[in-house]
Amino acid sequence: MKQASVLTIMPSALVVLAVVLGPFLVLAWQSTRDLNYFEQRNSFVGTDNYVRLAQDEAFLSSVAVTVKYAVAASIIPVIVGLSASVALYSAPWGGRIAPLLLAPFLVAPIVVAMVFALLLDGQLGLAPRFLAALGVSDPENIVGHGRRVFWSLVAIDTWQWYGVFAYVFYARMKRVPLLFQEMVVVSGGGALRKLRDVWIPAMLPVVAAVTVFKVIWSLGDAERIDALTAGGGPHGAMRVFSIWMERQYFRYADFGYGAAAGILFYFIALVGIGVFILLLRTRRELS
């Protein structure tokens, strides 16, 4: 049985390894070289690229923005999704509404970017009119304003994903036996004990799984951000890692440097997510 399962998993593992490890090794090789296509440079430099990266503020700030964005664009959709799932659960016909909330997920990221680019557009869009009505100063300037464009992108991501989360959470809530809630009521507990003894233990694993999945997903987000901010927004305020790396490749043809950044970013992500998962696991074991 053991041997057979290894044999079944192997082809998939090999494909993933070939498609992912291959480029990864190329990246690792390139990262140790001074490789510039335009200037025809190609020589071994060891860890120089990494040393340069550690002092490169543009790179460090792109990592910071990416992490900030991935965390915000995971926690907020999960919270909104949770509240939507509570609303769905409270209505007897929630099951019929739930699929409607999946609709945003089906729109291609690039199409989403264009629809929201128009909504946020200084002249044509609805958002500036709305801001003006609220009395916000300089309402036309959303995409060119660092903080506004960040939160706009988080809001767009929330729009696209919260429905999926609401759907999954709602399904989980539906599968919690009513008996558990009744047991709390019979033993004289209130809403708070219901939350502590029924809802949190039931929901925590799925909420954690979904959050980890979304953080991983968001770290690589590029299409929408790139299209909406025209390559990174005002002063690179939204130049997330993917966009930064793409520029290293295509604008500066600085392959070695870009490759080193890719490797470094992967390990930052791996360590961050590993720590997050370990924290969740110890929490589960403690409780």
Next chain:
Amino acid sequence: MKAILRKYVVRIGLATFVFFSLAPIMYLILLAFLPQSSFISNESVFVELRNGLTLKNFSAAVTHTQFAKRAMISVQMTVLVVAIIAVLGLPAAHAVARLPKIVRERVAFSFLSVRMLPGVAICLPVFWLFNRPGLVPGWLSLGFLHLGFNLPVLIWLSVPIFRSVPVQLEEAALVDGLSRWRILVCVVLPLVSRRLLGVVLIIALLIWNESLFSTIFRVDTVTEVIPSLITHRGVQWGLVMAVGTMVVIPALALLCGVIYCRWGLEEWEH
């Protein structure tokens, strides 16, 4: 009184959520029918509705962007890659689902960790290696990237589904002398085929909608044309919205399939 209030709060809340979800899609479809002149004036697009609706954007999109050809390429790419992913990934997911808990969690996570490397970081070395004249056509690189990038997602999403099948059932079949493949095909798959189809459709949706890789490899997919409609003289909004609508409609069909397959309504833990 409290119950009635609660009822209305829930209703208003749900109505808000549904509106929030659907309004931008309606907006997209509405804009696709507005004449190009509506996007030049300084008026709000809703004021421009007085000019009436038109189908011109669609006819312009079809001729201008060679949409039929692109749709053909996108469909072929999606169907082919999804078929390979399903054939490779589903047996693998089944095998992963039957591993002991600790190993299972680790294997599932290692597959998923592939997605931690941003798409761009995978894509650019492949581009650098293969994108030379006469070496490897762009669509082949693109197909392989889609394959390697979405296979882990399929495995990660279908392990919990396979886990929902009682292992005793498989053991009984094993005692009856069925081979591993027969067990998978004749015993396990019929039980979960509908939900697995849901996962497969999600993967199809992801590939159909993807635009970053196809832009880098310059493969003429349906989404690849949109960035090129952003020109120096401004965005051709009418065309963008028409193409967007035509990309959304097949995706809508796929989503209906996902919903029909009751995806996501069962266990989600590994």
